[in-house]
Structures are given as structure tokens and as C-alpha cells.
Amino acid sequence: MVTRRTFLSGAAVSSAILGAPAAWAGGSRAVPRRAIIDRSLAEGEAFARGAREHDAAIAWFAGDVSSLWLTKLAPMLRARSEPIAGLTHAGALFCLERWAWDMGMRVVMRIDHVPMAGGAWRHEGAGRLPDAAAAHLRAAGSDFPRAAAAIAFAGGGLWSDCTHAAAVRGVAGLPDPITSWVIAPAPARA
Amino acid sequence: MTLPPNVTPAQWKSALAAFRAAIGDAWVFTSDEDVGLYRDAYSPVWGKDEERLVAAALAPARVEEVQAIVRIANQYHIPLFPISTGKNLGYGGSAPNLSGSVIVDLKRMNRVIEVDDRRNFAIVEPGVSYFDLYAHIQERNLKVWIDCPDPGWGSVLGNALDHGVGHTWGAYRDHFASHCGLEVVLPNGELMRTGMGAMPGAKTFADFRYGFGPSVDGLFAQAGFGIVVGMGIHLMPRPDAYMHCRIHAPRRQDIIPLVDIANQLEDAGLIGMPLYESPMFVAQFQDPALRDIARAPDVWNGNAIDRYSAEKGVAPWSLGLSFYGPEAVIRASWDHARAKFAAAIPNARFEEVEMLRFPLDEAGQEAVRHKVLVGIPNMNVFAMGARTQTNPEPADGHLLFSPMIERSGEAVLTAQRIFTEGMRAMNLPDFPYSYGPFTAPFTWIPRAFAMTTGMPVSRSDPAMNKASRETMRRLISLGAEHGYGEYRTPPLFQDQVMDTYGFNNHVLRRFCETLKDAADPNGIIAPGRGGFWPRAMRKDDR
Numbered sequence: 001m002v003t004r005r006t007f008l009s010g011a012a013v014s015s016a017i018l019g020a021p022a023a024w025a026g027g028s029r030a031v032p033r034r035a036i037i038d039r040s041l042a043e044g045e046a047f048a049r050g051a052r053e054h055d056a057a058i059a060w061f062a063g064d065v066s067s068l069w070l071t072k073l074a075p076m077l078r079a080r081s082e083p084i085a086g087l088t089h090a091g092a093l094f095c096l097e098r099w100a101w102d103m104g105m106r107v108v109m110r111i112d113h114v115p116m117a118g119g120a121w122r123h124e125g126a127g128r129l130p131d132a133a134a135a136h137l138r139a140a141g142s143d144f145p146r147a148a149a150a151i152a153f154a155g156g157g158l159w160s161d162c163t164h165a166a167a168v169r170g171v172a173g174l175p176d177p178i179t180s181w182v183i184a185p186a187p188a189r190a
Numbered sequence: 191m192t193l194p195p196n197v198t199p200a201q202w203k204s205a206l207a208a209f210r211a212a213i214g215d216a217w218v219f220t221s222d223e224d225v226g227l228y229r230d231a232y233s234p235v236w237g238k239d240e241e242r243l244v245a246a247a248l249a250p251a252r253v254e255e256v257q258a259i260v261r262i263a264n265q266y267h268i269p270l271f272p273i274s275t276g277k278n279l280g281y282g283g284s285a286p287n288l289s290g291s292v293i294v295d296l297k298r299m300n301r302v303i304e305v306d307d308r309r310n311f312a313i314v315e316p317g318v319s320y321f322d323l324y325a326h327i328q329e330r331n332l333k334v335w336i337d338c339p340d341p342g343w344g345s346v347l348g349n350a351l352d353h354g355v356g357h358t359w360g361a362y363r364d365h366f367a368s369h370c371g372l373e374v375v376l377p378n379g380e381l382m383r384t385g386m387g388a389m390p391g392a393k394t395f396a397d398f399r400y401g402f403g404p405s406v407d408g409l410f411a412q413a414g415f416g417i418v419v420g421m422g423i424h425l426m427p428r429p430d431a432y433m434h435c436r437i438h439a440p441r442r443q444d445i446i447p448l449v450d451i452a453n454q455l456e457d458a459g460l461i462g463m464p465l466y467e468s469p470m471f472v473a474q475f476q477d478p479a480l481r482d483i484a485r486a487p488d489v490w491n492g493n494a495i496d497r498y499s500a501e502k503g504v505a506p507w508s509l510g511l512s513f514y515g516p517e518a519v520i521r522a523s524w525d526h527a528r529a530k531f532a533a534a535i536p537n538a539r540f541e542e543v544e545m546l547r548f549p550l551d552e553a554g555q556e557a558v559r560h561k562v563l564v565g566i567p568n569m570n571v572f573a574m575g576a577r578t579q580t581n582p583e584p585a586d587g588h589l590l591f592s593p594m595i596e597r598s599g600e601a602v603l604t605a606q607r608i609f610t611e612g613m614r615a616m617n618l619p620d621f622p623y624s625y626g627p628f629t630a631p632f633t634w635i636p637r638a639f640a641m642t643t644g645m646p647v648s649r650s651d652p653a654m655n656k657a658s659r660e661t662m663r664r665l666i667s668l669g670a671e672h673g674y675g676e677y678r679t680p681p682l683f684q685d686q687v688m689d690t691y692g693f694n695n696h697v698l699r700r701f702c703e704t705l706k707d708a709a710d711p712n713g714i715i716a717p718g719r720g721g722f723w724p725r726a727m728r729k730d731d732r
Contacts, residue, residue, distance in 0.1 A: 063573035066342065067556075070321055091572035094231075095343070098277075101227050102297060163226065166586055166649035186223070 031155040032182055034059060034076075036068070036086035036096070041178055043113075043145040047087040050149025056085070065092040069099055077103050083184035085109075085152035087145060090167040093179050097163075100183045108159035109182035111137070111148060112168035115175045123148075126165035129158060148180035159184060191222060192243040194268050194290040202245075205266040209248055209292075212258035217298075219247040228276065228293050230283035232587030234647045234655045234662075235682060242285040242681055244271070247293040253373070253381060253419050259294060260417065261379040263714045270294050271716050272417045274316035274348025277341065280590040280644070281352065282680040287718030288727070294417060296345075303420065304396070307332040311370060311396035313422045316347045320567040331549075334425040335565035337362040342567025347421045351411045353678055355634030357562040359462040359514055362426045364635055366411050370399040373420030374410055377710035382416070396422025412678070413702065414716030415709055429514040432546045432564050435524055437531050438469070438505035438539040442492030442627070445507050446599030447534035451527070452509060453597060456636070460523045462563070465510030466602075468628035470495070473504045480504075489627050490607050506628070510543070512563050517547065585646030589658055591665050592642040593674035595631070602631050605641050605674065612668045618661045640677065666690065681718065688721025703728070 035051035037044040039060045048058050061068040065088065073084065073096075081103060086093070090112070097107050110126040111133070121144055123137040133151055140147035151158060159182060170177045193202055210218045219225055228244045235241045245268075250256045263270050271291040276284030284293065300317030305327060312323060312334075320338040323346055327334060337356035339349060348354075350365035361367045371385040385401040386392040399407070399422075409415040439448050445466075452464040474480040483494045495506050511527060513520035524542075531538050544559050555561075561568045595605045609625035624643040631639035645658035662683060666676065670690035679687045691698050702722040706713070713724025723729075 064568050064570045065573070066321065066567075066569040070325070089573070095569050095572050099343070106223075161223065163223070164229070164649065 030083050030184060032056060032083040032085040032153055032184075034082075034084050035149065035152075036061070036065070036073070036084055036088065038062065038065075038088045038092060041087060041089075043178060044087055046143060046145035047149045047180065050146035051085065051153060053146075054149070054153035056153060061092075063092075065095055069096060074099065074103075077105070081105065081185045083108075083156075083182055085149070085180070085182045087148065087178060087180045089176060090179050093181055094167075096183060104186050105183050106186050107162045107165070107181055108156070108184045109152060109180075110162040110165050111151070111180045112177045113137075113144065113148070113180065114168055114170055114177040116171060117174070124168045127160035127162040129160075133158065145180070152180055152182050156184065191220070192225075192245050192290050194245050194266075194292065195288070197266060197268060197290075201266055205262060205268055206246065208262040208265070209246075209259060212262060213248060213250050213255045217249040217251070219249070220245075225293075228273075228284045228295075230279075230285035230680070232279050232283060232589070232647050232680075233285065233682075234589055234645075234659045234680075236647070236649045236655065238652070240682070241289075242287065242291075243289050244286060244293050245290045247295050249295045249298050251298040253299075253375065256294065256296075256299075256375045256417055256419055257379045257381065260375055260377065260714070263292070264378065264712050267712050268292055268714060269717050270417070270714055271719075272296060272316075274345030274351075275319055275343065276348075277344040278348070278352055279341070280588055280680070281678055282682075285681065287681040287684060287716065291717075296417075296419070299419060302326045305330070305332055305334065305425070306396070307334045307425075307427070309397055310334055310425045310427050311422055312336075312346075312425055313371075313396050313420065314346050315420055316345055316418065318346050319343050320346060320349075324565070324567050333428045335362075335428050336425060336567070337365065337368070337565055338562055338567040340562060340571040341569055343569065346423060347418060350421065350423065351418055353412055356565075357463050357560075357634065358512070358565055359426055360456070360459070360636055362424065363463055365423070366408075367636075368424045369407065369421055370397065370424055371395040371422035372407050372410055372418050374416040374418050376416045377712070377715045381419075385422075396424070409705070413720040413722075414718075415705070416715060426514075426565070428548055429516075430548060431515065431517040431520060432544075432548070433513045433517075433520050433524060434543040434545075434560070434563065435511050435513070435527075436541040436543050437509045437511070437528075437535075438541070439507040439509070439535050440496070440499050440505055440537050440539075441535075442495045442506050442603075443599075444535050444538070445602055448507060448509050448531070449597065449599040449602070451530045451534060452511070455511070455523075455527055455530075460513070460527065462512035462514055464633050465512070465563075466630040466633065467508045467510070468506055468630050469504050469508055470498075470506050471626075471628035471630070473502075474626075474628065477502075484626050484628060490603075495627065505539070507630070517545075585648045585651070585654060587647045588644035589647055589662050589680060590642055590644055590678075591662055591669075592632075592640045592676050592678055593665075593669040594635070594638045594677050595641055595674055597631075597637060597639050602639065602641075605631075605672075608672055609641065609643075609665065609668070613661070613665075616664050616668075618657075618664060624661075635677065641674070684718065684721040686721075 035056045035058050039062050112124045114122040123134045137144045137147050225244050269288050269291040271286035272294040273284045274296050296316035299315040301315045303313040305312045320342040337358045350369045354365050356363040371387045374382050384407050385399045386394040410418050455461045474484050513523050595601045606629050632642050645661050648654045676687045699722050707725050717724050
């Protein structure tokens with residue numbers, strides 16, 4: 001049985017939750033080393049803490065991700081294609097995803113986190129993210145951004161092609177959903 | 191996998207082999223995963239039979255490769271659909287008019303050939319985005335500005351060819367109007383240059399757009415007469431300063447003098463793009479009483495709106511004015527404008543919003559309130575929280591309905607009523623509060639107003655898409671009944687929109703068809719783009 005504690009230590013994630021071979025060729029050994037976080041999100045700091053636990057560098061932006069992409073991420077990824085993870089609004093992910101396509105990269109993990117009444121959150125994974133991952137996010141309660149980081153930085157075992165995943169709709173009267181994600185080199189380039 | 195129409199698997203295999211030989215195996219994309227990237231992210235027919243899907247994508251790097259692609263396509267009768275950066279969201283994205291087309295993705299042709307800040311022009315390839323051209327200018331400290339649309343990731347060339355628009359001064363924001371000279375691969379594979387480019391040795395390709403004889407450049411915008419691989423574009427010299435000011439007009443009828451004076455100021459070269467808004471549009475979502483006023487049948491006489499304005503201090507109209515030039519000149523222009531508005535609109539309020547002096551450093555650029563008004567590309571339009579009071583249930587994207595109306599206050603009031611009452615009469619959904627008495631005109635295109643509104647689309651809600659498609663089709667018809675034609679529309683609606691331009695038994699379309707049949711007898715370049723088709727694909731039922 002995987003406890004929340006073991007789950008949050010990223011190494012446990014892939015072995016415990018997966019139970020299936022890595023679908024993302026070559027991806028099972030790949031781990032993001034950089035987290036892209038919108039500093040305007042209250043949950044960003046907790047995601048950053050989770051990312052740092054996996055020795056990831058943090059790249060912050062506020063609202064418009066274009067400057068970060070154009071001046072830092074795109075040159076870095078052009079020089080060396082590697083997975084990146086993040087916590088953003090769906091709009092920033094939409095932009096990053098399309099820019100990343102031109103570098104042969106795809107969204108391979110996507111979890112939409114939806115604010116619910118009473119301060120709760122609903123977590124919806126795209127692709128082949130197991131239900132167990134959502135269960136662990138629920139168990140994390142308000143610390144879910146850190147748990148989401150643990151999933152994102154666990155590596156390629158959880159990844160699958162989430163290219164055409166639709167954004168999850170939020171609840172009327174509550175804030176927008178936010179999204180944790182991984183963008184990684186497509187199989188042919190991994 | 192989707193195959194090109196009327197092409198056998200064996201012919202397709204041979205064509206792909208020829209494409210690979212011409213541009214290299216790595217740049218011919220045929221897998222579902224790869225060609226799926228060219229689906230329209232904002233498609234209102236996502237996952238349905240009507241969705242326009244592509245057979246393959248080709249990414250040439252040089253003009254000669256584009257020529258080779260066209261010649262092969264002619265040999266095998268393969269329809270091609272050229273895209274520049276493929277970011278035409280809201281108007282079709284990178285998806286073609288005809289399923290089974292092969293995308294010619296020109297992103298790899300991304301050279302800024304030249305920027306001249308003494309004669310104020312640029313020459314670019316299709317893959318150059320607004321971000322790219324802006325960076326090129328900034329890195330070299332050139333004293334010119336670009337004019338960019340809201341999202342900065344689009345192609346300078348591609349946007350112009352779709353009659354795209356921006357936000358600064360006069361003709362600069364009408365991007366096709368500011369183009370100057372095209373380099374085009376024709377349907378037979380020949381390379382043609384227009385304007386002065388037609389004269390060997392001419393040095394005025396990006397200065398003088400006409401050259402001699404007929405100006406054919408318009409045939410390559412919103413149409414399939416060739417693949418444009420290079421374009422000159424006029425640029426605005428960097429001004430010393432910019433000032434944005436705002437006028438708040440307290441009565442509904444004030445829109446009439448507001449527009450008249452703004453027209454005079456703009457056409458005389460004193461201001462850039464006028465920015466019309468209604469503060470009551472947002473206020474109606476905060477105050478149900480105002481929303482009730484907006485929905486009342488007698489709202490159009492303006493009495494209730496004027497009373498609300500007087501009581502609450504919320505203006506029915508505001509107008510933003512952008513001044514560009516030497517600081518002393520723009521301050522004098524603002525004084526002049528303010529006096530004109532004050533004389534014509536009793537109790538108008540005036541506000542100085544922002545003053546900038548150029549060049550700006552990085553922090554200064556970041557601090558600009560409305561970056562596109564000073565030609566700074568950005569992606570803020572995607573950064574805004576999707577969920578707002580005016581859009582409580584945001585969708586995955588939108589369709590844009592953009593009818594053009596006359597540039598007068600009377601026309602705004604008339605069009606508001608026609609579209610609002612028309613939608614109600616047709617029982618169309620009120621999303622997202624598309625039209626009402628607080629709908630303001632868009633002024634991207636000089637000398638006309640666009641009464642643009644958006645209909646939501648979703649990748650997971652077919653019912654929403656169906657409602658949006660039906661609304662769009664009925665709005666197109668309703669607009670045409672009143673002489674309002676769209677300036678731009680997604681492929682799904684291009685036939686219908688072209689059909690509304692029906693003067694003299696659709697002679698415009700018939701003329702385009704005649705040209706198409708002569709210049710592109712195999713109908714291989716973007717068939718259907720612009721709402722006309724090559725002979726073999728024309729429908730018999732019209």
C-alpha cells in the first residue's frame with residue numbers, strides 16, 4: 001500500500017501507481033529538472049516546494065508566459081531538449097504547448113485542479129494518468145500542489161500523449177481551474 | 191488517416207515519396223500524431239465529420255523546396271494549404287477548407303531579410319512572427335515600430351494575408367494595406383514578384399507597392415492563387431512619445447459626436463486607433479438593475495440609460511485616444527481634441543491615462559498598460575483569467591463573427607439593435623452576452639467599424655458547438671440582410687460569407703473562379719479559401 005508519505009517521495013510514484021509499462025518511449029527515465037510556475041497563483045509556492053524536493057530549478061512568470069518562453073525556455077530547449085513541468089492557468093499551458101510542438105515536444109502529463117465550494121479541490125487527469133494519482137491528490141488536501149509536483153517530477157512512467165485534452169471547466173462563481181503538467185520530447189526525439 | 195480526395199493509395203504513396211525526395215524525409219509528416227497538430231484548436235466541428243482534417247504536412251525551408259512541392263502537387267493533383275505560423279485562432283487556425291489537403295507549413299522559412307529604419311520597412315519570410323520581428327528590431331536598436339495583433343505569436347506575413355489587424359496608427363494596423371511587395375510561388379511552380387519586385391535590379395520593392403500595370407497582390411490574400419514566401423511591409427517610425435487619454439460621454443446619443451470628432455482627428459493624422467468601450471457593459475454584471483435596463487424593450491430610446499448614467503456616474507460610452515509623436519505635439523493635439531469633445535458633448539469627462547517616452551528599457555516595456563497600442567507583442571490575451579463576470583462559463587475557444595458597419599454613431603446604434611433583437615427573435619442563445627445596448631465597435635480596420643462578437647466552442651461539448659454554428663450562420667444571414675458583410679471568417683463559413691457578396695449574380699465569385707481555373711487549373715492551392723472553388727470542386731446546387 002502506498003501512503004501519502006511514500007507517494008510524496010517521488011520515487012514511489014512511478015513504481016506504486018503505474019503498474020503498467022511506460023508508454024512514453026524513453027520517457028520512463030526522463031525527469032523534469034525545471035518547474036514553470038505562475039507566481040500569481042496562490043498554489044504556486046507549494047508546487048515550487050514540491051519541485052525543489054526533486055532538485056528542480058524554478059522559473060517564475062506572472063500571467064503572460066511569452067517573455068519567459070522566448071528569452072529563457074526556448075533557447076534552453078533548442079540547445080537541449082528535455083522535459084519541463086509546471087503549474088499554470090490553462091491559457092499559459094495552451095501557449096507553451098503550441099510553442100513546444102515546434103520543438104518536437106508534447107504535453108505528456110496534465111492534471112486540471114478545479115476549485116470547489118468550501119475550499120475543496122477536484123483533480124482531473126488527462127491521458128492515462130491513473131485514478132490512483134487523483135486519489136493521492138485528494139488525500140493531500142490543501143497541500144495538493146506539492147503532491148502534484150511529486151507526480152510531475154516522478155518521471156516518464158506516468159506519461160502519455162495528452163495533446164488534445166480539453167480544458168476542464170470550472171464551477172460557476174469560483175476561481176478558474178489551474179493545471180499541473182509536463183511537456184516532454186516526443187518519442188522519436190526522446 | 192485522411193487521404194487527399196480522388197487520389198488512390200498508390201498515387202499517394204508515390205506523391206509522398208516525391209515530397210520526401212524534394213524536402214527531406216524529416217520534414218514530411220504523415221503520422222496521426224503529427225498531422226493532428228494541424229487541427230483547428232477552436233474548431234466548432236471538433237470530432238465531427240465536417241471537421242477539416244489534413245492528409246499530411248510538409249515543412250520546406252527554402253523557396254526552391256516550395257516550388258518543388260507545388261510541382262509535385264500538380265502532378266498528383268494533391269490540394270495544398272499553406273500556413274505561415276498557423277495561429278489564425280478564431281478564424282480557422284491551421285486547418286484547411288478541404289479535408290485531405292496537405293499543409294505546407296512555412297515556419298522554417300523564418301528569416302528577417304531586411305529592416306530599414308531610414309525608409310521604414312521590413313522584408314520578411316512567412317515564418318517570422320511578431321515576436322521575431324520585434325526582437326530583431328530591439329536587438330539592433332532600430333528606430334521603427336511594428337504593429338501587432340493581440341497574440342504576438344502569429345506570422346507578420348500570414349496575418350497580413352488574412353486581412354489581419356493591429357492597434358496603432360492608421361494604415362499600419364491594417365496589415366495588408368501596409369504590405370508592400372510579395373514574392374509568390376504560383377500554382378505552376380514559377381516564382382513571381384509583385385510591384386517593384388517585378389523589375390530586376392529595382393531597389394524599391396518594399397517602398398513602392400504598385401510598380402506598373404495591374405496590382406495583383408490582393409489575389410494572394412484570403413485566396414488560393416499562390417504560396418507567398420516573402421513580403422515587404424511598411425513600418426511606423428518610432429515616435430518620441432505616446433499618450434493615451436480617455437473621454438467619458440454621459441449620454442447614449444453622445445456616441446454620434448464622439449465618432450464624428452474621432453473620425454476627424456484620425457483622418458487628419460492626429461490620433462491612432464480610437465478605442466471605443468462602454469463602461470456599462472461590465473457594470474451590468476455587477477448591478478442587476480442595469481442588466482434589466484439593457485434587456486428592456488424600450489432601452490433603445492436611451493432614456494433609462496441616461497438616467498442611470500446621471501444617477502450612478504457610469505458612462506454609457508468611453509473613447510480612448512492614442513497620440514504618437516513629439517511630446518509637445520501630442521500634448522497640443524490632446525488639448526485640441528479635448529476642446530472639440532467638450533464643445534460637442536456637455537459634461538464629458540477627460541482622463542490622461544498614460545504617457546510614455548521612447549525608447550523604453552525592459553522594465554518600462556513590461557510596465558506598459560496596453561502593450562499592443564505601442565507595438566509590443568505579447569500573449570496577455572491568454573493570460574487573462576478565462577472566468578469573468580461577462581464570461582462565467584469559459585469555453586475552449588471561440589468563433590468570431592465580424593460584420594463591418596459604417597463608421598458613425600448612428601450606425602453603431604442601429605447595428606446594436608439589429609443584432610440584439612435579431613438574436614432574440616431567432617431564439618439564439620445569449621452567449622456571451624454577444625450583443626446589446628452596450629456593444630462597442632472595434633476600430634482595428636481604419637475607416638470602418640467591426641461589430642465583432644464571439645461564440646464559444648468546446649472540445650467536449652458538442653451541443654455548445656452546434657448552438658454556436660447555428661448562431662454564426664444566422665448572424666451572417668441577418669447581417670447581410672442589412673448590408674453588413676464579414677471581413678474574415680473561418681473556413682467552415684467562407685462559402686456562406688462569399689455567398690452574401692452576391693452583387694450582379696455573384697459576379698465577384700464568378701470572376702475569382704475564372705481566374706482560379708486559369709491560374710490553377712488543377713485546383714491545388716488552397717481550394718475553397720475565400721469561398722470560391724476550382725472547377726472540379728464546385729457545387730452544382732447553387
